Amino acid sequence: MIRLEGVRKSYGAVQALAGLDLHVPSGCIYGLLGPNGAGKTTALRILCTLLAPDAGRVWLDDIDVLAEPRLARRRLGYVAQDAALDKILSGREMLHLHGALYHLRRDAIRRRVVELAAQLDMDPWLDRPCGAYSGGMRRRLDLATGLLHRPPLLVLDEPTAGLDVESRYALWAVLRQLKADGTTILLSSHHLEEVNALADELAILDQGALIAAGPPSHLKAALGGERITLKLREFTSDGEASRALALLQQQAGVSQPVVNRAQGNAISFFARDAKLVEVLRQQLQDHGLPIFCLSQSQPSLDDVYLQATGRTLMDAELAMAATRDTKAEQKAAMR
């Protein structure tokens, strides 16, 4: 349904997308996962014709999005990260305005607004000014706006950002139902849990490039075996971490060992099976390397990210937060 081929985009010296290739099949919920600043929003804005790429092609079914943006706009609903509402208008007036911008007939808009108000439980407050809405209300209205013209593709940028847990679960239920009705949903998120719970397929983005793609279960299974996190000390020195890493790299049955500096030089790796763990314990001891803690778990999406980038999603978030200029990004998003 959606194809991005070699899409590049830079904001001055900052490269947001570095030749992104993406294929989103029809009828699924597709997650774009990555830390803030990974290029998710830029990719979605390009798909929604809000931004022109520096290079690359974008297809929505048989529509060349860059050549025929108006045709593409008719087929997609976009729910942006920050719900852009007119604070003076009521929710109903907002929906009527957008219905007219999608060239729906007046009676059709009226019917559709009634339908959406009931389905998204907006009736009690839909006639109040948008300026008085809570985050959850704003999200619901934003979603309703994106759905007014019954688009076959719904694009959501961080749809549950700032929502409480209950509202988040409720929105997930709506998205699942939309998928069941045949809508293709492309959503970006930096919540692992969200993508894991919703997405049939996902792409992991880092620094504007695709680092992994596929169904979550496949990506996790590809890591294989038990996921082990080992800490030699509470704060391990670089030297000890390197020695342990070298030891693990020589061990049969151990794969993809990496040192995670952001977590005090903890070492993450995959062990073929649980029995191997005891062997490793003994070997570390024999080489004079202590064990502060050792945890075992099944591979997670975070592990997929860790193995591809050498850092966890949380660490990537923190690193990005330190370097991001949100004011500059806001200015860049302005037309």
Added chain:
Amino acid sequence: MTGLTANAPSAAPRPSEDSGAPAWGEVLQETLALTGRLFLQLQRRPTTLVAGVLQPLIWLVLFGALFQRAPEGLLPGGLSYGHFLSAGIIVFTAFSGALNAGLPVMFDREFGFLNRLLVAPLRSRYSIVLASVLYITSLSGVQSLAMMATVAAMGNGWPGGAGLVVVAMVLLLLVLAVTGLSLGLAFALPGHIELLAVIFVANLPLLFASTALAPLSFMPPWLAWLAALNPLSFAIEPIRAVYNGSPSWSTVVLEAPYGSVTMGVCLLVLAGLAGLLVLAIRPLLRRKLG
């Protein structure tokens, strides 16, 4: 988000819900919807309308009183100062209103609402600009009419039938030109603070460097030159002439340092300026909205 039903909104496309209107019908539909939004905002927050009438009204009363005892011979044709000032204040009302045209667009840019509009399959994205022009023209029209009624109530006259047409034409051309400029600035400048600064800096100097408050003969030569080139003077003088009699297109309404200017020339200059500004901002609009 409690209480959301599990029956999510159906996404099955229903083409029959489309208006099926021709291209011009779709442009009309989106322009009317966008204009309606601006009027709804005005209805709920009428401050803009009230302030737009109040400010020139204060000018009219205070300046009228300040120069009530202006020396004889200062004003052409032995006019009273109140009479002289009226045309300037009417033009100033329309000018100030139009100069603020870019503000709603700037706020839409800043708050991301413009992006939301641009995701919609608008038949023409110029409908966003057209809606602003329609709104500001109507608003300026109402404010100018209110000012003209006040001027009349103060005993400074009311233009007759043909005069009213001239006043309407002059104000429309001025509003179109200034609205074009303001919308251009709203898309070119980085934020509302910069836009407000430009409006603040441009507003009063343009008024003082025009024939709104004093005739050219009262000004030092350099200022007289400036005032004679100021587009506001080309709007003020035809209206002043209409208030003073029944001028024709060839009536000289301004004795400028570079020669005599007729009413017809004034209207041509205003029309040319409006056309020029619209042409000048087109590439910018195409870049920002395209």
